[in-house]
Amino acid sequence: MTQANSFTRFDTFAKTWIPEIEGYMRKRVNQSRPVVDGMYAMMRYHLGWEDQQGLPEHAPQGKRVRPLVVLMACFAAGGDPRQAIPAAAAVELLHNFSLIHDDIEDQSPTRRHRPTLYSCVGEAQAINAGDAMFSLAHTVLQGLSESGVPDARVLAARQVFDLTCLRLTEGQYLDMSFETQTSVSLDTYMTMIAGKTAALLAASAQLGALVADSHSLQAFWRFGHELGLSFQVQDDILGTWGDEAVTGKSSASDILTRKKTLPVLFALSQTGPEAEALQSLYNRQAQITHDDLAAILASMERLGAREHAEAAAEHHGRAALQALEETDSRHDGVALLSQLTTMLLGRNA
Amino acid sequence: MTQANSFTRFDTFAKTWIPEIEGYMRKRVNQSRPVVDGMYAMMRYHLGWEDQQGLPEHAPQGKRVRPLVVLMACFAAGGDPRQAIPAAAAVELLHNFSLIHDDIEDQSPTRRHRPTLYSCVGEAQAINAGDAMFSLAHTVLQGLSESGVPDARVLAARQVFDLTCLRLTEGQYLDMSFETQTSVSLDTYMTMIAGKTAALLAASAQLGALVADSHSLQAFWRFGHELGLSFQVQDDILGTWGDEAVTGKSSASDILTRKKTLPVLFALSQTGPEAEALQSLYNRQAQITHDDLAAILASMERLGAREHAEAAAEHHGRAALQALEETDSRHDGVALLSQLTTMLLGRNA
Numbered sequence A, B: 001m002t003q004a005n006s007f008t009r010f011d012t013f014a015k016t017w018i019p020e021i022e023g024y025m026r027k028r029v030n031q032s033r034p035v036v037d038g039m040y041a042m043m044r045y046h047l048g049w050e051d052q053q054g055l056p057e058h059a060p061q062g063k064r065v066r067p068l069v070v071l072m073a074c075f076a077a078g079g080d081p082r083q084a085i086p087a088a089a090a091v092e093l094l095h096n097f098s099l100i101h102d103d104i105e106d107q108s109p110t111r112r113h114r115p116t117l118y119s120c121v122g123e124a125q126a127i128n129a130g131d132a133m134f135s136l137a138h139t140v141l142q143g144l145s146e147s148g149v150p151d152a153r154v155l156a157a158r159q160v161f162d163l164t165c166l167r168l169t170e171g172q173y174l175d176m177s178f179e180t181q182t183s184v185s186l187d188t189y190m191t192m193i194a195g196k197t198a199a200l201l202a203a204s205a206q207l208g209a210l211v212a213d214s215h216s217l218q219a220f221w222r223f224g225h226e227l228g229l230s231f232q233v234q235d236d237i238l239g240t241w242g243d244e245a246v247t248g249k250s251s252a253s254d255i256l257t258r259k260k261t262l263p264v265l266f267a268l269s270q271t272g273p274e275a276e277a278l279q280s281l282y283n284r285q286a287q288i289t290h291d292d293l294a295a296i297l298a299s300m301e302r303l304g305a306r307e308h309a310e311a312a313a314e315h316h317g318r319a320a321l322q323a324l325e326e327t328d329s330r331h332d333g334v335a336l337l338s339q340l341t342t343m344l345l346g347r348n349a
Helices: A003-029 A034-046 A065-076 A081-106 A117-121 A123-141 A151-178 A186-211 A217-241 A262-268 A273-283 A290-302 A305-325 A331-346 B003-029 B034-046 B065-076 B081-106 B117-121 B123-141 B151-178 B186-211 B217-241 B262-268 B273-283 B290-302 B305-325 B331-346
Strands: none
Touching: A003 A034, A003 A065, A003 A081, A003 A123, A003 A331, A034 A081, A034 A117, A034 A123, A034 B151, A034 B186, A065 A081, A065 A186, A065 A217, A065 A331, A081 A117, A081 A123, A081 A151, A081 A186, A081 B123, A117 A123, A123 A151, A123 B081, A123 B123, A123 B151, A151 A186, A151 B034, A151 B123, A151 B151, A186 A217, A186 A262, A186 B034, A217 A262, A217 A290, A217 A305, A217 A331, A262 A273, A262 A290, A262 A305, A273 A290, A290 A305, A305 A331, B003 B034, B003 B065, B003 B081, B003 B123, B003 B331, B034 B081, B034 B117, B034 B123, B065 B081, B065 B186, B065 B217, B065 B331, B081 B117, B081 B123, B081 B151, B081 B186, B117 B123, B123 B151, B151 B186, B186 B217, B186 B262, B217 B262, B217 B290, B217 B305, B217 B331, B262 B273, B262 B290, B262 B305, B273 B290, B290 B305, B305 B331
C-alpha cells in the first residue's frame, strides 16, 4: 500500500468516527437535571462546546488521539468500532479530567488559546468539576454493556481503566515531585512518562482490542505504551528545540521553566567540565536569561542530549510498530495504527 | 430485645469488623512500588496511619459509619459480611477522597485535630493524592470478584458506585454554589444533602445488600438515603445549637461562617418583620458579631427554625427505620442497623 493511500484511509477513518465519539460524549455530558446543570456546563466549557456564558462554541479541541486509538485497535483486532465507542468516550473524558486538574496543579492560565476552567470558575469548583468528569468517565465506560459487550469483558475493561487511573496519578505525582528534586535519574524519568503519558495510550489500545475479544491484548498494550513513550520524548524535543511559530509555545519553554525533560536530564547526567558547567547554570536560583539560554542549548547539543532524545523517540516508535506486527490483526487496521504512529512522531507541533 | 442487649451486639459487631475493614484498606494502600511510595504516604497520612515523617501513628480516625453500614446491610440481608469487605473499604476510601478535596475547596487548615493533607504537602500534590485515592477506591471495589461475588453482581455494584460518585460531586457543586447565592430554596437544599451526604450512605446500604443478593435493594437504598438526610440535618442543628465542649467546634460555627443550613434557610424563608430583620442581618457584608449572634439565634428560635429542623431530622430518621422494616431481613441484622440509626440521630457531637 502506498503512503498516500494509507493516509487517505486514516483520514477517512478519523472523519467517520470522531463525530460519533463526540456525539456519544455530548449525549452523556448533557444528561443532567436542571438544578445541577451548572456543573455539567463547566465540563462543556472545558471540552470546548460552550463559552463562559454557556452559549454554543466550536473552540479548538484536542486531536482526539486516544479515542481514535481505541477504535482503530478495535478495528485492527477484527471488531466493530461502533461497539467500542463507550470506551473511546470514557478514555477521552478521563484525559480531559486529568487536564482540568493538571491546569490547577500547574497554575496554567490558558489551554488551547482559552482561559483554563479554574481561571473562569475558581479552583474549588474546578477541582470538583474535574472529579465529576472523572466519575462520568466511569459511568460512560459502563456503556459497553449496552453496546453488547459481555459482562466478563466489561469487567476486564473496567479493571484496565482503574489501573490506568492509578498509573496516571502516579506519573503526575512523580512529575510534580521532580520540581523540588535536584537530581532525577533517567530511569525515574521513564517511570514518570510511562504513567503520565503512556499509560492512557496503552489502555486505549488494549481497551479497543478487548472489545474485539482479541488474543493479542498484551501486544496492543505494548503498542500504546511504546507509542506513548515515543510521543512524550518527541514532546520534550519540541519543548526544547521546537519552532515557536509552529508549536505555539515560546521557544525552549521547557528550559525557561527548568522542566526536567529527557534531553535536560541526559545532559545533566553526563560527567566532565561541560556537564558540570551546565549543572551549575541549571541549578542556580536566578532566572534563566536569554544569554544563558543560548549557552544551555549549545551545551546540551555538545553533550549529545538532542541526539540521545531523538534516538530514544525513534527507538520507542519502532518498538510500537514492532508490537503492532506481533498482534493478530487485519492488515488495513495495522496500516491505520502505523499511519497514526508515523504522524505523531513526525509532527513538529 | 432490650436496648442494652442490642447495643452490646452493635458494639461486638463493630469491634469485630472495623479491624478487618482497616486491615483490608491498609493492604491495598500499601501496594505500591518504592519510586511512587511518596504518593501512597500522603494517603496514609490522611487516613491517620502515619505522621508527616511517615512514622506510624494512631491518629483519631472517623467513625467508619459507612463501611459498617455496608457490612451490617450485608449481614441483615442474609449474607456473609466478610464477602462485602472490599465494598466497605471502597466506600471508606471514596469518603476519604472526598474529604481530601473538600478540605482544599473549603481551605480548612485542620481535620480531626491534625493539619489537613493540603496544609502539609501543598494543593497540587493534595489534589493529585485525592485523585489517586479515588482511583484506588475503584480498584478496591473490584476486590468483590476475588471474594467470590459473581460478575453480574460486581458490575451492578460498580454501577451503584459510579452513580454515587457523580451524585457526591453534584452535591458538592450545589453546596459551594450556595455560598454565592443570596436565596436558596428548601428543595434545593434537600437535593444538595441528598448528594453530598445521603448518596454515599444510601450506596453503602445498597452495596451490602447487593453482595448478599438481596431482593430488597431499593428499600436498603432508601434506608441509607433517609439515614443520610436525617444525619445531615442533625449535623446542621449541632452546628447551630451544639455544645462547643462536646462538638469540638466553636458554638454556632455555621452561623458565624454564614453556612446555608436547613435551620437558617427555613428561618430566612419565612415572611413578616421578624424574618425580614433576620434576612437583612444575615445578608449584610459585615462580620457577624457576638451581639448579632445572640439576636440571630433568638430570632431563628422564634421563627420556628429549630423546631422545624428537629422535626425534619426525626421524620427522616423514622423513614429510615420504616424502610428497614420493608427489607426482607434477618431480625438481628435489622436490630444492628436500627441501633446505628438511633445512635447517629441521638448524638450530640
